[in-house]
Amino acid sequence: MSDKAADVVPALQVERLRKVFPIRGARRDAPAEVSAGPGLLGRGLITRRRGTRPGASAELVAVDDVSFAVPPGRSLAVVGESGSGKTTVARMIVGLERPTQGRILVAGRERSWRHVSSRERRRRAREVQIIFQDPYSSLDPRQTVRKCLDEALRLHFDWNGDRRNARVEELLEQVGLARRQADTLPRALSGGQRQRVAIARALACEPRVLVCDEAVASLDVSIQAQVLNLMSDIRDVTGVTYLFISHDLAVVRQVSDDVIVMRTGHVVESGPTEQVLESPQHPYTKRLLAAIPRPGWRPTAISDAAESTGPAA
């Protein structure tokens, strides 16, 4: 995305990524709106049955023709509203969903081949780690913080106990958790502290790419600022590459160098964050920006008419 990075192998690259979910069990004569949830048909996401997949009467195109590259150490944000496909992109990159079409490369190496050894799967997991939105459901409630971090280290490195312990201490220090918190269960921690544990667990594998899926969206404002500062410190120290999935343009401005704006599975605008947010070209980006409350803001009806009243049957 920036010129000087063109000759560097991108830390993360996706090419023409596409993901289609079949919608099973829908009656063929029923409106797809009913079977697929509200609003999707009107927004162009659902197509009626074309192929011959048994049981599928409609398809949901969650991601369509998405390409981008992130140079090492840079930070790319994917923004969009619900149903834009941004989380599906993240899940495919991490390996939680399989792309229907397209390629995903980490440090130039393809990771979308299907049948691989468990060693290769572990190697892939080490390269890309994810931090989820909700730290209340992403940690094992019966595992102490230390066990949680130790497990990640044991799985990915051939280290002895002392070395792992030292690394756990180092990770705790890095994410700003006190040493005494290492032996507590998640239920004794606040939301912000849990999210720090999730960050430490992701960092334990020394990933090249850290995917943050709305990682600060559920935190209180004062805690959100702390975690955003922490993430920027971590990038300075480790040089990790970030992929931020977010609906929040203010957060995006703070954490990303480049941004792509997604809507109904498509990329509608991309470029350096500063440029996109200061002079947005696409009407949808403009609408997103106009909808953010700020001093002097007055809410206006900005969704287009078709959306604000939902799809016509």
Added chain:
Amino acid sequence: MNVLELDALAVDLLVEGRLSRVIHEVTLNVAESQAVGLVGESGAGKSMTSRAVMRLLPAGAVIHGDIRFWGRSVLAMDTGQLRAFRLRDAAMIFQDPRAHINPVRTIGDFLTEALLERGESRHRADAIVSGLLSAVGITDAARRMRQYPHELSGGLLQRVMIAAALAIEPKLLLADEPTTALDVTTQSDVMVNLGTQRRERRLAMLFITHDLELAAAVCDRIAVMYAGYLVEDSPAASLHAEALHPYTAGLLASRPSPSARSRRLAAIPGRPLSAFEAGDGCVFASRCPFAVDRCRAERPMLREFASGRVACHRVEEIRGRLSAVASGTAAYE
């Protein structure tokens, strides 16, 4: 005349067999046509305050002080009066419409229930409700009324919730994070409808949110709660230029902006306290960069200051610094 008066409201909840105080002496008025934003982080007691107004608190809760609607004590109402109060005078909009609208009844059933209960004819109730649906920006009301909640998107459903609240022609609207679960563009649409209806009907509104910027934009006054205490009550227009409490200034400074990247966000250190964790002094003292010994020893009372009210010992001294912090020109320290 004030539509709603909270007079030294305190709430004790039954936690593990013991009463613990979650709201401390909140005194707050909402006048006719006025919108007051009740802002705070999780555990600040803002939802509990609004539920106390409707007397929708968990079993075993004890309310101290008084809550008055048009001068009449809500706490003194008997069952019949309380029912009438909820059916005619005050309406509540919740954060998650899907959890508060009966999934097995149609939208029309949901919307007309209160009207039929009040003795309106089916024909008239339908007419009122379809008028309301158009008023909140839902076209083809007749079709929507035959549909079920799962057939509507979150934004539409929240508009249905607003229409339901307006259907009883209340004087007081309690909106508890009505747009938090919505996309920003949908939030903007919903706020337009809510604002228009509120102004046309001269409704008093208590608007509960964690989003200080949103509250400042759509409310007349902002009341900031922290750990069960009201720490500031200021006109919304002057909030950015002159935050009175260090917590408010910190909240304004810690929120990133879409129009400028700061090298480092001015994070408030520590985490939000719960009401029962508060010690003797100011509840915010442990996180406040301006705290002195007096703040840790003696709890500040909410008092009149400048154009609002604030609970801070040092507001006179630190006023200038707070403005600089809130506008991002000074570090939060």
